[in-house]
Amino acid sequence: MSRMMIQAAVTMNQLQNKLDLIGHNLANSETTGYKNRNADFSSLLFQQINNMNNPANAEGRLTPDGVRVGSGAKLGSVNIDLSLGAIKETGRALDVALQESNHLFQIQVTENGVTETQYSRDGSFYLSPMENNQVMLTTKDGHPVLGANGPIVFADGFDDITIGDNGLINVSRGGQSELVGELSTVEAVRPRLLEAAGDNNFRLPNLDELGYAFDEIIQNVNPSMKSGALENSNVDISKQMTDMILTQRSYQFNARTISTSDQMMGLINQLR
Template identity: 45%
Template sequence: MNLSMISASVTMGQLQRKMDTLSHNMANSNTTGFKRREATFSDLLFQQVNNNTDTRYETGRLTPNGIRVGAGAKIAQTALRMEQGAIMQTGRELDFAIAERDHFFEVESVENGQATSYLTRDGSFYLSEDPQNPNALTIVNAKGDFLLDGGGNRFTLPMNFSEIKLSATGELEAILNDGTTQDLGQLQLIRVLKPHLLEAAGDSGFKIPDLAGLGFAEADVFEQVAGDEGRLIQSSLEASNVNIGQEMTELVNTQRHYQFNARALSMADEMNGLINGIRR
């Protein structure tokens, strides 16, 4: 296999990864709180092939002597883009839209008796029976995972409530049937200072990796902030930040680049066939 075939085949594999990323973005264009990813490329190793030149014929030349032969391109990184999505009013008391970038809800998942937490910007929550108190309710997401308050605890609501309100300071309050108000706890957000460290956990969720192994302190990566009215909007949801038109244009361009490299691979194969068919 010659160098032209190597360069084309390697680049085609990386372009396929970019098309997968674009397709993933487009498939989640209607997913609440989804954040798109963007793939960027860099050159692989290359070598400079120089030839013995006759300086008499190099007068006025602007390009360097020889030829630069590369081995294709690779995806340098797939960056998480945290631009704010559109805010949509829903009218549901348990819908909360985050109005600040790099802020997330903390949600607790229980699997095989083990409780683990993850971050999400999907603010669509529901009421479910509290497994620790059958006479009370708790707040969960669509997967049944528990929303956590400022102390890392689950919210507990009485059965006899008529309304849930978010105060200006980020406190959740339940209006009971008798008109009294019961404080449910502080609705907390996690501000991630280095969002590029987040690891995808599925369903628009993210987990924080082992910071000690990466050489980071927790204070350098995230902090807890109150979900006050400047950061949260009740009865609303944040839409995905995917722009279908932009993603479709990028997908078409990527497909064209893929076709060009496929054609280069085919032409190199044809040339090899011609060379092999030469007879003395």
Template identity: 35%
Template structure:
């Protein structure tokens, strides 16, 4: 039965690793996507020490280690820089270095009444112009409608698509500084990032923590008219996929052989 438990836990773990690799491959063309790498950890193991103390045939230490299988330890976020894609579109912004844009996700009810606001992080700089009917200006928004915010947490507004963004995030229109700045934010502990879909991240806060306590300005620069491609290496992911599939086949075969052995044992016992 122990071999069944070990192989079953391995199958569940390998399936999770396959899902992680598939997700990386599915986002190979997603702007600003950061791949995740699965790591494994061993489950609880026992040591059997009933072997004879004087065993000249054994080169290993005394005792027999019996494991309980493996599990997914963590899926680490790879924050390495993706390649640059020049687009020459004024609303396309790329972060060169570590950090994220901050956007605000506003929730409304079916009547359009504002309910709550949530700040999120993203590396996807493919912003679009969304009209602000109240002022006649335009917001810079993501594909799902979240609004880019400045260093004070206020929505970034521009008069038209004829604007210039400097490396440090200052916005100029007709050569004049609009006094609006797009900062690049980062968090010291990457493990506090939680992927929530739409190529965005939320922060896992501890009791008493506020988002402003965790954000700090990055030394990264902004490049206008360019986008950051995903950092997924297709050849490396395909190699991981083949290796993981072979591990899945091996554990499936181990379950089948164990089932056959148990069937033989039952037949011998019934005689």
């Protein structure tokens, strides 16, 4: 296989990954709190071929002599866009929408016996019953929502519940208001370092490998939210469709490169 065909094949494989990413964005365009993923491409290593003994314009030349042959392109990184999406009113007491970009709720997730703190923009919360006539504030998947002092657990049997714009959770019992918890929010100072954890959640990478301290990525902030509302996805469908068309065209051009190279080699093999 020629170098040209190898370059095209490598690039086509990475373009397929971008198409998968675009499809994922489009599929979640109606998912509450979903954040758009952007793909950044980077060039692979190239080989410098010096084939000119007396290059033209040698004096003051800014580019290297000879020919630079690349190896294609790859999907360099997938970045999460934590910008604010549209806010829609729901009127539901346990629905909360964050009103600042890069702000996140904290979720406690236990998988295979390991408990970790994950982060989400989805403020659709529920109450899960517990022992001793208590309830706990959870996500729709049943994961505990973390407050200022850990999971938010309080006694059941209340008449009404409200979540204020400052994150304070109050219940009404017999006409008396009682503070039972406070939502805790954090800010992703370096949102590009967050990893998708599934279920519309994010997690921190291995900090030892990155060389960052925890507070260089995540910092506690005062809650700024809107109760009785949810945040829509920030996916721009028109932009995603445009990116999909451009990516498909790039894929077709690279496929055409392979077929053209194959035809050229066929013609060369027929020479006598």
